[in-house]
Amino acid sequence: MGDSQYFQAYEDLEIHEIMLRDRPRQEAYCNAITSNAAMFKDKVVLDVGAGTGILSIFCARAGAKTVYAVEASNLAAIAVDVVRENSLTPIIKVIQQRIEDFELPPTIDKVDIIVSEWMGFYLLHEGMLDSVIFARNKFLRPGGRMFPETAAIYVAPCSVPALFDYWDNVDGVKMQSFAQLLRAKRSSKPEILTIGKEDLLHEGIVMSWIDLHEVSPEDLDEISLKEVVPVRRDGSYQGLCIWFDCQFPTHDPDGGIVFSTSPKSPQTHWKQCIVVLPSNACEDVTKGEPIAFGLVMKRNPNDRRKYNIEMSLLDSAEVEHPLPCDCIMTKCILTKAHLATMEVDN
Structure with a gap:
């Protein structure tokens, strides 16, 4: 799948409905960000693959000074509306661009935090982690934080x-x-x-x-x-x-x-x-x-x-086999017993 096909696929609103209705996903990000408001207070945040912009909104509500919500697909237009709907336009800047083509404004050297929901099936499917790594290498200040x-x-x-x-x-x-x-x-x-x-x-x-x-x-x-x-x-x-x-x-x-x-x-x-x-x-x-x-x-x-x-x-x-091993093979039973005896002797 090329990048253009990949980003077009994410313009399907039903995909985002599935993600937004995923309560474990939503609660994990919301709680991780809002419970760490001290980390976000007055910080500059980069949201990689912002989608509908909901993670950017969590960051803004946690106290971020500026959030750059970078979204390559046409869904960026929806994110603009969602941000406006929540009265956060002064804080959240939605940019429709691949993260690999994005540049921070001249007044901003690095960001303090990168947030992204990049995980695919079995974690790595879709390869979005590569883009997050690119963003980390180019934009994250030394000592900055990654969520997750x-x-x-x-x-x-x-x-x-x-x-x-x-x-x-x-x-x-x-x-x-x-x-x-x-x-x-x-x-x-x-x-x-x-x-x-x-x-x-x-x-x-x-x-x-x-x-x-x-x-x-x-x-x-x-x-x-x-x-x-x-x-x-x-x-x-x-x-x-x-x-x-x-x-x-x-x-x-x-x-x-x-x-x-x-x-x-x-x-x-x-x-x-x-x-x-x-x-x-x-x-x-x-x-x-x-x-x-x-x-x-x-x-x-x-x-x-x-x-x-x-x-x-x-x-x-x-x-x-790992040591010790709990399986029923004779060598593992004997090895485990021997290790237990050594612990007692010590």
Whole structure:
């Protein structure tokens, strides 16, 4: 998808309706900004990909002196109206421009804070983080703040009842033969759907942790993981679930606001990204059994806004296990017991 197509897609008002009705999304940004009003007081803020302008309005209400709301699509005209509707035109300057083409006024050297809602499916889809990094490198003063400031991608083996169990009984009719063909047709790309917390076979491990103050576009070109995790409950291993969390800055010593798209959190429009196993690779697993897998996210060479996601099934006997490991393999049980004995001796 080229930039022109990407920005045109975001002129669809229904996309913005979905985002604005996403209460976890809205509440996370609103609370992160308004609860940190001291950070925004009399500051200059840059909103990258401002959309309808609602994040810019949160910043202005938190006390920002000036907010530059940069939006490349024609939605900028709507943002102008929304800002005017809320009597914030003197503070919020809406600019219809790609952030890569934007320039601050000569009287402004750098901005104090950058806010952006840049996250896509599985965090990185759409590649908007590249634009946020560009803005950070060019416009953010040393010591300035990023909202959000960190992000993490999680992965866990899971069951996928919507694609498997549902077809066991469709009004009393078994339809797994149909379901197998359906899954095969849709197997070329991950599924974006919602699963329940009860469908997770593990609490999830971090595939990638991103510091928005340090990350570069090159760091995002490829992310990979090889891991072994112990199953936490009996169930059906039918795929891998991918989700993300974002954390906002805070002065609170007890920690800031964390926004999560986990199956354990309230549902968002991002849902979860599911890499579905082929039917012949699915299996019933028991608590403590090890599951080994590899996962690679790599930029599509023909479209930097998209990623190719590849999963590999690994032999748990051949992959190095974490220490200590809670799985039921004999070597892990013995290693865990040995480590426990050493702790007692110390």
